[in-house]
Amino acid sequence: NAGVMQNPRHLVRRRGQEARLRCSPMKGHSHVYWYRQLPEEGLKFMVYLQKENIIDESGMPKERFSAEFPKEGPSILRIQQVVRGDSAAYFCASSQRESHEQFFGPGTRLTVL
Amino acid sequence: QQPVQSPQAVILREGEDAVINCSSSKALYSVHWYRQKHGEAPVFLMILLKGGEQKGHEKISASFNEKKQQSSLYLTASQLSYSGTYFCGTERGDGLTFGKGTHLIIQP
Numbered sequence: 001n002a003g004v005m006q007n008p009r010h011l012v013r014r015r016g017q018e019a020r021l022r023c024s025p026m027k028g029h030s031h032v033y034w035y036r037q038l039p040e041e042g043l044k045f046m047v048y049l050q051k052e053n054i055i056d057e058s059g060m061p062k063e064r065f066s067a068e069f070p071k072e073g074p075s076i077l078r079i080q081q082v083v084r085g086d087s088a089a090y091f092c093a094s095s096q097r098e099s100h101e102q103f104f105g106p107g108t109r110l111t112v113l
Numbered sequence: 114q115q116p117v118q119s120p121q122a123v124i125l126r127e128g129e130d131a132v133i134n135c136s137s138s139k140a141l142y143s144v145h146w147y148r149q150k151h152g153e154a155p156v157f158l159m160i161l162l163k164g165g166e167q168k169g170h171e172k173i174s175a176s177f178n179e180k181k182q183q184s185s186l187y188l189t190a191s192q193l194s195y196s197g198t199y200f201c202g203t204e205r206g207d208g209l210t211f212g213k214g215t216h217l218i219i220q221p
Contacts, residue, residue, distance in 0.1 A: 045208035104154040
């Protein structure tokens, strides 16, 4: 049973470009969460999705950031017109249901030049 | 609201015990504990849902007080593999809000 998969593992973008981060949850998991982690800091919640629905996006910046979890395929976190401050590790987690343990993927480390 | 973790860092010798605390000014829905090693993803340790609940696995256990405002993680007879950063996460019915973490260093 494969765990949570994220790709790419490392992504380098120049300022102004777009970054697309993908997350495939564990088999049987329909809840997906995205977190951002800056160096030497804790994880910050960004968005919580179920299939085709955004449940809570209170942690997402209002501009340039969007997320989706389509009926088919992985969840996508999209960052438009990236800036240097977007450089961070982005982790995806999945769970079977609410109030259940969340399993984390290996993360995507985004570097904006 | 971000939970407060203490201490910020702990240095132990192998075999010693440690306690990591996680507290909030408001009652929490649940508490999740994770360990993260440098450059790796957080790994789930345990979740506590009920006030007064205690859970344990081998030499790592946790408690959730009756008022559900504080949780403690207990590491007994620590091993080198316990080194890492420990995060508590509190749930608001959606994603987790994590504390800033407690760095645990185990020396041989």
